[in-house]
Amino acid sequence: MRFKKLFTVYIVLLFLAVISMIMLWYLKNKTISPRDYEEIRQEGVLRMVTEYNQSGYYISGDTIEGFQYELAQAIAQVSGLEVQIQLEMSLTKSFDQLTTQQCDIIAQNIPVTIENRELYLFTDPIVLNKQVLVQRTAKANNNIPPIRNQLDLAGKTLYIPENSPAILRIRNLEHEIGDTIYIVEDKVYSSEQLIIMVAKGDIDYVVCDQQIALKSKKQFPEIDIDTDISFTQLQSWAVRKDSPVLLDSLNSWMRQIRKNGVYNKIYKRYYP
Numbered sequence: 001m002r003f004k005k006l007f008t009v010y011i012v013l014l015f016l017a018v019i020s021m022i023m024l025w026y027l028k029n030k031t032i033s034p035r036d037y038e039e040i041r042q043e044g045v046l047r048m049v050t051e052y053n054q055s056g057y058y059i060s061g062d063t064i065e066g067f068q069y070e071l072a073q074a075i076a077q078v079s080g081l082e083v084q085i086q087l088e089m090s091l092t093k094s095f096d097q098l099t100t101q102q103c104d105i106i107a108q109n110i111p112v113t114i115e116n117r118e119l120y121l122f123t124d125p126i127v128l129n130k131q132v133l134v135q136r137t138a139k140a141n142n143n144i145p146p147i148r149n150q151l152d153l154a155g156k157t158l159y160i161p162e163n164s165p166a167i168l169r170i171r172n173l174e175h176e177i178g179d180t181i182y183i184v185e186d187k188v189y190s191s192e193q194l195i196i197m198v199a200k201g202d203i204d205y206v207v208c209d210q211q212i213a214l215k216s217k218k219q220f221p222e223i224d225i226d227t228d229i230s231f232t233q234l235q236s237w238a239v240r241k242d243s244p245v246l247l248d249s250l251n252s253w254m255r256q257i258r259k260n261g262v263y264n265k266i267y268k269r270y271y272p
Contacts, residue, residue: 109235140222154179
């Protein structure tokens with residue numbers, strides 16, 4: 001009797017294991033139907049993912065602000081679509097959301113690299129930007145002069161937010177100077193928060209977009225942002241490779257808001 005009960009239990013467990021394996025295989029091999037502009041138009045919803053910061057989306061008092069957020073609202077006006085904003089600080093996770101169709105657009109200032117172009121489609125440039133080194137001024141750093149020569153970064157520790165596009169440039173810079181540059185990818189803080197830590201003396205160096213650095217400089221005059229880490233880069237929004245019509249539509253909508261002056265008003269509000 002006991003043997004029959006154990007045998008029955010084993011059969012049930014084996015059945016459940018087989019079912020689980022089949023489900024995992026199905027989910028792994030399930031084909032995701034393409035989602036381009038026509039599918040988005042039929043649903044009436046355009047999903048964007050951006051960061052929680054002044055460049056992306058943030059709450060100031062009782063209002064929602066942010067460069068990418070306001071551009072998204074302008075796109076909603078000209079496209080007639082409802083724009084839904086999702087927040088994600090990790091660019092890697094944002095690309096995962098794009099691939100799995102959790103979003104349709106990554107609305108961040110993404111440097112357009114050869115590697116990225118192989119995997120995604122990019123809009124016409126949203127902004128021109130570059131990576132800069134944020135450090136303390138000599139006055140705020142015991143009269144130690146700021147680094148001006150990239151060769152002097154050898155052996156230094158640079159902080160960036162986790163999955164920041166800046167990591168690619170820093171790795172290339174390592175090869176250029178022929179020495180090690182230590183990188184700390186912070187899992188908690190954004191570029192703006194890391195800059196505050198530089199200003200307070202908690203850390204020494206941060207690499208971030210020049211636009212973010214310029215805005216922070218107004219709040220924290222003790223930081224120096226005059227050392228470039230990269231050349232000026234084209235930065236764009238990203239869509240999936242199977243969304244070429246959406247890409248054309250985005251570029252068309254962006255041309256419209258540039259032509260009617262809306263883009264310039266938004267840009268000057270965040271990058272005066």
